[in-house]
Amino acid sequence: MAIMISIPAGATANQASTLSLSQNLVNTITQTEANINQTLTEIDCSLASGFEGFGFRTQEYGNFTPGQFGGGNAPPPGNFTPGQFGGGMNIPGQFGGGSFSARGGSTPMNESLYDDIATIPNVASIVPILQVTEGTNTTMTMFDRTFTRMIPDYVIIGLPLDSTALSTYPILPTNITSGRNFQSGETGVVLLSENNSAFFKAGVGDTITILDHDFLIVGIHGSSGMEDSQTLYMSVSDAQAITNNTGYVTSLRVFATDSASVTSVSGAISALHPELQVTTSQQRLAQLEAMQTNYETALANSEATVAQTQSIAFEEVGVAIAATSLIVLFLMLYTVRERTKEIGTLKAIGFSNGNVMSQFMLEGILLSLFAGLVGIAIAAVAAPTLSGLLLPAASQAGITTNVGRALIGTNPATTAAVTLTPQLVLIALGASVLLGALGTLYPAWRASRTRPAEAMKYE
């Protein structure tokens, strides 16, 4: 009984986690769409990932699409960290089936090689961006192959802080939660995300050391969804200096003079530099929308799984409740029959109908309470194993949860394993007492109505 009750509780927790993941995604997409609408003339140019043969592609061990949650193709969820998504990750397209190239690349390219972009008609401006991920290298073995991967601590994004760029284009983070934004011409200053702030254990006004250089924290930006939760902004010249990337950038944001000329400009850039991955705002929006559809499908699948798990669990609970009541009913009817003579005796020596009824009710309830305690003891030992065996779907929901944990960068303590909470124990005990009482009601009533003279004859 207790096991039966504990299972739907676990399933509900999984569903809650999935819903939280979904909410987070929706926030990110909304935010990104808003950004894109502001910058319709923006064209992102960066070296196509893997162009220089570096890095590895996830495709080597199969595409990972959200719909495959719980399948065997996904890399262990622990290897996904929020910073790897949407920049700072050296494998764009690893997530979401390889279809989405995140804004900004991560492969350094010599800025001077691309001066000719400025000569393309209708190019208004070129904003250089340097993005460098700092983290810890870890080695992992998967499918008999060893990979070295970086688990990012933070992602540095260098932005040009000259007055023209700042006044003309929306390149600075917009959501400053404390402190202030960059000012034109500043150097030696950083804007941290809340995650960065926790990582460095520092806030506005503090000085932190990044790659042996000191920086003053002028503000904290709130991340929009998951995209820039580990991003640390500084001026592009500072970023180039401290990462030994002087003259190098990882992406160029080319702004067209108007949205009508975006297509022709992007075509011209691709023609001049076929090695560049050129993405217009419209394309990114389309990619994002495709990804959103993928996620919605995945979420629907996951919700269906959870709903199915729950409905199975509730059916089982229903059957258990019916069976329990019937067992108590028949057991007590049998007991009453067996003890007819005793009931006759009790009545002969002065027990009232009420006395007899309460005596049997008490027995039934105590019996059920004891059975409930035994059930809980068994559940405490066996529920984690049994819930997996009884409901394999619940385990799948658990994997979804793990992916969710990796994506949203939090660590919800929800797994498919069912834990017995005091609340659950009380519910289970209450249910056993209630069912015991329910099942005993009729037998006890029958006992109380026994006619003593007839009962005494019963052998």
Add this chain to the structure above:
Amino acid sequence: MSETVLKLENLSRTYDSGKSKVPALQNVNLQVNKGEFVAIMGPSGSGKTTMLNVLGCLDKPTDGKVLLDGVDVTQMPEKDLYKIRSSKIGFVFQTFNLLPYLNARENVELPMECNRTPKSERSKKAKELLQMVNLSGREEHRPQKLSAGEQQRVAIARALANDPAIILADEPTGNLDAKNKQEIVKLLANLNMTRGTTIIMVTHDIHVASHTERMLLLSDGKITKEKRGMHSIKKKTICPSCHNAIQPSDKVCPYCQKTLETKV
């Protein structure tokens, strides 16, 4: 004149077995006085047990009246009869009918629980009653640890728990060997003598019946014969006021301190 404890007026009980009606008791009239020890005898099917059940409010008569301590119990609703059974009647059964999961003391306490007697008082009284039936030291034994004779003593102690006006014993010696039979009937006779308890006993056994002072023979649901005075010495040793046992030579009752008549 002695006080009447039980009076049956034109008592009839007919069993309806669907097709036919079987008369178990037919127009029985009987008066039992306080302190009497009455034996009801008769062959199987003569209506002895039916009569005892009706007297004990376990069964309702088809017709007639049962006046118990002046109250017509046939007029009482079924759901209230337990009060009469609890306070005015003590039952002793052939098969003892002790509850196997309770010890001797707890079995004796059981009727007192219905009366909501306080626990300490119940326990004290149960011990006294068990002492009276010579079961001191056996209070905590369960029925299965006691001999048949001992079990019947516990049952007698239980019957006395609420100081009933009358004890109804249905073949109390029916399941006992000769020695225990003798002891139980002596115990009942002694209770009747010393405490003045009114006892109506159904028995097959003439030797057992011979300990009573009045014997009724029941046949086909009617009292066909009645004998009196079988227990001749009894009256000489009972105080007429308090019904306690006294020596025939006593001039003053040692219990109620009343002066006794010198008539022998």
